[in-house]
Amino acid sequence: MSCSDRWLALSIGNSRLHWAAFSGNDLQQTWDTPHLSAADVQQLIATQFTKSAFHPSLHDNADGAHMPLWIASVVSQQSLLWQKYDAATFITLEQVPLAGLYPTLGIDRAIAALGAIAIVGRPVLVIDAGTALTFTGVDGARLIGGAILPGLGLQFQTLQQATAALPNALPAALPASEERVAPQLLPPRWALNTTDAIASGIIYTLVAGLQAFVNDWWQQFPASPVLLTGGDRDRLYAYLTATMPAMASKLTVEPQLIFWGMRSVRGESLKAES
Structure with missing residues (x-):
């Protein structure tokens, strides 16, 4: 080139x-x-x-x-x-070829969904594990909907900042080669110290929430791929693998969804100009 x-x-x-x-x-x-x-x-x-x-x-x-x-x-x-x-x-929402996009939808969510469609088709559910943890579901050419909650790191930071004596208990990350398969990342569920208690409350609640959303999506779209992206994707995948391996084995970790979506928008724009 x-x-x-x-x-x-x-x-x-x-x-x-x-x-x-x-x-x-x-x-x-x-x-x-x-x-x-x-x-x-x-x-x-x-x-x-x-x-x-x-x-x-x-x-x-x-x-x-x-x-x-x-x-x-x-x-x-x-x-x-x-x-x-x-x-x-x-890039604006008007350039994303999906129906049902509402004005306050984050452009990152829309483009990541478009990137998922580009590589696996639709329907598809995108879980973006960034500063915020978001769920974005698409069927056909239409947004089905989604949800937003504080991301993993933000939950730990918020609890530390809003309380007088609690530490930031986010477990240390493992090397990328080990992160996805390491059950030792999980804290004891019934903890006997404050750091483990914070980690247990956040991690096990978050994993249970992920399971609930994914299972509900699969009830509606049984054959749908579910893609996990965002900065905490490997850590969340490790937690899911350790706690519910059958479900985790059906998920796909894809770090570049936002860029596949941006490539799609650019391609359509260049076609329109030619």
């Missing part, structure tokens, strides 16, 4: 920025960064993303052409920083 085929996808989440470099329809690399300052964004635009500290895969983008940047954002303050970049395209 030539440099002219290259483009970037940026998903602006509540906690981090999620980046992907594409060559045409081929996903080359993904990486995450913290939210950027205005000065950081200005420097990236001025250097055409070749700033050495940004990402090595983009160092050869020095031909003077503006790198196309497709953005899906749930954080308006971060979006505003890119408004003056003339090669930026901001």
Whole structure:
């Protein structure tokens, strides 16, 4: 692929920025960064993303052409920083070809559902384990609906911040090679210390809620795939595998749903322009 085929996808989440470099329809690399300052964004635009500290895969983008940047954002303050970049395209709900999308639906949920449709078809249920834990169900070309609750990390942080003496008891993550299959991630259900008691209350309640939503979805759509994505996807998959392995074995962990959805939106936009 030539440099002219290259483009970037940026998903602006509540906690981090999620980046992907594409060559045409081929996903080359993904990486995450913290939210950027205005000065950081200005420097990236001025250097055409070749700033050495940004990402090595983009160092050869020095031909003077503006790198196309497709953005899906749930954080308006971060979006505003890119408004003056003339090669930026901001994806909106109007560009997502699904019926039943309501005005306050998060663009990340809509695009992740579109990405799930692109790789497994429909109906499909997407569970996004990010700062918020969301359920988004799609059948045919229509949104069925969903739910939102605080994500795993946020539940631990909130309990710590809202109480005088409770610690942040989120269990330490294991290496990625071990995370999905490690039952030792689970705390004792009937705990004998405060840290384990917090972990038990949050984790086992969350797992039970996941089971309830997934089983209800399967009652309506028995053959439907269920995809798990988001930053805590592997940790939640490990909890589900340890507590209800039969159900977990039917789930698919797919970290790049948002980028598959952004690729679909871009493809439809390019078709419309040609």
